[in-house]
Amino acid sequence: MAEDLRLKPKAGDKSWFLMELIRLSTTLKEKVLVFEQYIEALTCIKEQLESKHYWKEWKEIIYMDGKSNSRKRQTGINIFNNPKSDARIMLASTKTCGKGINLHQGLFCRIGQKKVV
Numbered sequence: 001m002a003e004d005l006r007l008k009p010k011a012g013d014k015s016w017f018l019m020e021l022i023r024l025s026t027t028l029k030e031k032v033l034v035f036e037q038y039i040e041a042l043t044c045i046k047e048q049l050e051s052k053h054y055w056k057e058w059k060e061i062i063y064m065d066g067k068s069n070s071r072k073r074q075t076g077i078n079i080f081n082n083p084k085s086d087a088r089i090m091l092a093s094t095k096t097c098g099k100g101i102n103l104h105q106g107l108f109c110r111i112g113q114k115k116v117v
Helices: 002-006 013-027 039-052 070-081
Strands: 032-036 061-064 089-093 107-110
Touching (some): 013 032, 032 039, 039 061
Parallel strands (some): 032 107, 061 089
């Protein structure tokens, strides 16, 4: 049952909201930055985007978690910040990208946060 729901964003309010935000942002040619504490949730979002939009990691999706070394993180940041890149979304763990990164592209979204940033 849980596996069936992984690729269905409408199964959860937060997933639905995020997919709708991404859809609207894509229409406006805006980028989206998502911070999430849990790696499993980031992975699920990435899988939904790959399934629904046929997006690829390191092309439209920039993904960073604790396994990403500093060189990989910087490469992802550079791709995301480049206005000519195809990157549409950066999925980042809060622990990995909590400080020391410089992003100047995109709309920011923290899943589960009660306060709007």
